[in-house]
Amino acid sequence: MQSTILHISHAQCQKGGEPLFAPVDLVLQPGEMAVVAGNNGSGKTTLLEAVAGLGSFCQGGIHFAPDNNRDSWLQHSHYIGHSLGNKASLTCLENLHFAATINGIRTNEQQLSDGLAQVGLHGYEYHYANDLSAGQKKRLSLSRLLLLNKTFWLLDEPFVNLDQTGCDWLFDCISKHISQGGAALLTAHDNKRIHQQADHFIQLQRP
Amino acid sequence: MNKIVKFYHEMGSPPSFYRITGHWLKPLLILALLLTVYGLIDGLFFAPPDYQQGDSYRIMFVHVPAAWMSMFIYFIIGVSGIIAFVWRMKVAEAVMMASAPIGALFTALTLLTGMLWGKPMWGTYWDWDARMTSELILLFLYIGVMGIYSAYDDDPRKAARLAALVAIIGLINLPIIRYSVEWWTSIHQGASISIMGGNSGIKEWSMLRPLLVMALATKFYYLYSMLHRARSYLLRTEQNKSWVSKQFIEN
Amino acid sequence: MLTMLDMGKYNFFVWGSMALFALMMAVDLISLHRQKKQLKRQIKARQRRTQS
Amino acid sequence: MRFWILLQRDVLVAWRKKSNIYQPLVFQLLIVTMFPLGLGAGAQTLQKIAPAVVWILAxxxxxxxxxxxxxxxxxxxxxxxxxxxxxxxxxxxxxxxAAHWLTTGLPVIIFAPVIAVLLHLPASAYGILMLSLLIATPIFSLLGTVGSALIMNLKNGGMLLSVLIMPLLAPVLIFGAGAVLETTLGNTPVGHITLLAGCFVLSLTLAPLAAAAAIKVNLE
Structure with missing residues (x-):
């Protein structure tokens, strides 16, 4: 695990020239979890995208300690957004294989099917991602987290679409990751359990 | 020297750009109008008829300045596109986007007056020769720059950066188009002013004078139109800055 | 005066070009000012909104 | 390794959705049927326009x-x-x-002789037709990435894409169709082919940079 510290300082995002939320500050160290909450349209996704490098801040920004190297930080983080990043016409196994290889991780078929089994997709190795249910698609994308072994997890509404067992599993999964020295930044609009568990709780407010 | 540096820095910041250029607008417009009136009267009534083309060559007094402007303005767009893309200068974005409509207008004017000139000279309104074709492609480049900007209307900053990228690509592409089209075919007459004074070059001062006056007039008009639009552009994109609201409280 | 305006058989082409030139410049000038006017209204309305 | 996995994935995705591969060819066939219908089926008329039509369809x-x-x-x-x-x-x-070229450019090249036969292209021009398409279709794909990256998050970007890409492709069309035309007229196409190769080198060096810049701006 990598011990970079993520600083978000006085950051604001905009949409159509108007700032979306009041400035946000956060220091996230490995071994900690931060949860971003807020109503619909409060800019949770925009904030997370900006942190992941898929958007930009209009005020303030992020930097990293000790060496302010964005690229090396990106190497140690993984982002799962609203669009899950699964190719509809590829099988689960192929999707996972691509995600691993593009991140520079060599895998064999056994590791990949183990990865799928961990998220409860055992027996779906050769199903097309298109044929999965919404919850299963979510599980497929979450299986990347376990396989890629990155320090920072950036998750946008990870509990949406998951059933009760899925939520429990993900919750345990995140707790385990934190206890092993990982860090997670996630958005969740109404998950009391994760709100209580969070080391940092950010409520996005109108500017 | 210090004054120039200071001026340069002031022009880079939207509020002072807005303030300084505000004083230039009226003189520029008046100058442009006066020169146009003088140039056209001189060109239409006092310049002697051409021994080959008769009176029809007088179209040149609007066609040629417009053609020069169409290329000159694209060059400005390309250069300000580079500045906007590399240094993210807001004023450069404003200049780029403000130049595009007037440039497209001059390009369309070049094409249309070219057609009106072509009919009596070659007997046809349109001919796929090198210059007309590349002028038409130039019009596509202008439309492309404006099109990409208006497509991203929800985020003006991103729109301007993408438009700058399109403008830069066009700037690189322009000589290639020019060369390839020329290679393709060419029956157009030579350039109107040739330094070597070739067969088609205009040597007569009384013909050259209105042409140069019109060239100046279109340049001044371009400056007026561009600055006017650039100022509006800055007002629109900086609406939530305090300097914009100050402009309107004073009035 | 009329002989001065006469461009021989090129009347249509020469005066057509001049008319086009004038028309295009006029279009540009008018659109310029309309845009500015619209923008001013917009900004003033916005100010009223934020002040109240 | 990353290059190959991305290439491999894209080819696989296109292969799974085969309509992506054959639809352009069906489209070509449809259009080419319209030419004799509109122009008259005279072999001589068609022969004259064949080099240009094959090229424009590609x-x-x-x-x-x-x-x-x-x-x-x-x-x-x-x-x-x-x-x-x-x-x-x-x-x-x-x-x-590269993946786009493999899944659309290559089928177009393979299909080009069929179109050429339907339009009575002189036999002498087939070799140069294939060669010019072989050099030019990668240019289409490379320049296409620039256009595609510029409009990637627009809903109806198709028309805009054509406007943006047309000035870029004009020189390619001039040299490519020109090479075939020169051959049918009995002239040497070497000049055109060389310039086409020049266009390829230029787009291979500049297009990836431009497309990458466009993606970066779009993700900002």
Whole structure:
């Protein structure tokens, strides 16, 4: 695990020239979890995208300690957004294989099917991602987290679409990751359990 | 020297750009109008008829300045596109986007007056020769720059950066188009002013004078139109800055 | 005066070009000012909104 | 390794959705049927326009597939997978272009003789037709990535894409169709082919940079 510290300082995002939320500050160290909450349209996704490098801040920004190297930080983080990043016409196994290889991780078929089994997709190795249910698609994308072994997890509404067992599993999964020295930044609009568990709780407010 | 540096820095910041250029607008417009009136009267009534083309060559007094402007303005767009893309200068974005409509207008004017000139000279309104074709492609480049900007209307900053990228690509592409089209075919007459004074070059001062006056007039008009639009552009994109609201409280 | 305006058989082409030139410049000038006017209204309305 | 996996994935995705591959060809066939219907079926008329038509059809049928090069990836989120993986963006663009060429450019080249036969292209011009298309279709794909990256998060970007890409493709069309035309007229096409190769080198060096810049701006 990598011990970079993520600083978000006085950051604001905009949409159509108007700032979306009041400035946000956060220091996230490995071994900690931060949860971003807020109503619909409060800019949770925009904030997370900006942190992941898929958007930009209009005020303030992020930097990293000790060496302010964005690229090396990106190497140690993984982002799962609203669009899950699964190719509809590829099988689960192929999707996972691509995600691993593009991140520079060599895998064999056994590791990949183990990865799928961990998220409860055992027996779906050769199903097309298109044929999965919404919850299963979510599980497929979450299986990347376990396989890629990155320090920072950036998750946008990870509990949406998951059933009760899925939520429990993900919750345990995140707790385990934190206890092993990982860090997670996630958005969740109404998950009391994760709100209580969070080391940092950010409520996005109108500017 | 210090004054120039200071001026340069002031022009880079939207509020002072807005303030300084505000004083230039009226003189520029008046100058442009006066020169146009003088140039056209001189060109239409006092310049002697051409021994080959008769009176029809007088179209040149609007066609040629417009053609020069169409290329000159694209060059400005390309250069300000580079500045906007590399240094993210807001004023450069404003200049780029403000130049595009007037440039497209001059390009369309070049094409249309070219057609009106072509009919009596070659007997046809349109001919796929090198210059007309590349002028038409130039019009596509202008439309492309404006099109990409208006497509991203929800985020003006991103729109301007993408438009700058399109403008830069066009700037690189322009000589290639020019060369390839020329290679393709060419029956157009030579350039109107040739330094070597070739067969088609205009040597007569009384013909050259209105042409140069019109060239100046279109340049001044371009400056007026561009600055006017650039100022509006800055007002629109900086609406939530305090300097914009100050402009309107004073009035 | 009329002989001065006469461009021989090129009347249509020469005066057509001049008319086009004038028309295009006029279009540009008018659109310029309309845009500015619209923008001013917009900004003033916005100010009223934020002040109240 | 990353280059190959991206290339491999894209080819696989296109292969799974075979309509992507054969639709441009069907489109070509449809259009080419309209020419004799509109012009008259005289072999001489068709022969005259054949070099241009074969070439323009190749161009248009690749043009209609350009929009989705990055758009699909942007929409399903897999663009984030490779832009955030630390992979060099221009390299990713070349991989995308290569995959696009394999799945649309190559079928178009293979199909070109069929179109040429239907239009009575002189036999002497077939070799140069194939050669010019072989050099030019990669240019379409490479320049296409630039256009596709510029419009990737627009809903109806197709028309805009054509406007943006047309000035870029005009020289390619001039040299490519020109080479075939010169051959049918009995002249040497060497000059045209050389210039076409020049265009290829230029687009191979500049297009990935431009497309990468466009993606970066779009993700800002």
């Amino acid at each position: 161009l248009i049928s690749t043009l209609i597939t350009l929009e989705n090069i990055f758009k699909d990836d942007y929409e399903d989120g897999s663009l984030a997978l490779y832009t955030l993986s630390g992979m060099s963006l221009p390299v990713a663009v070349i991989a995308k272009a």
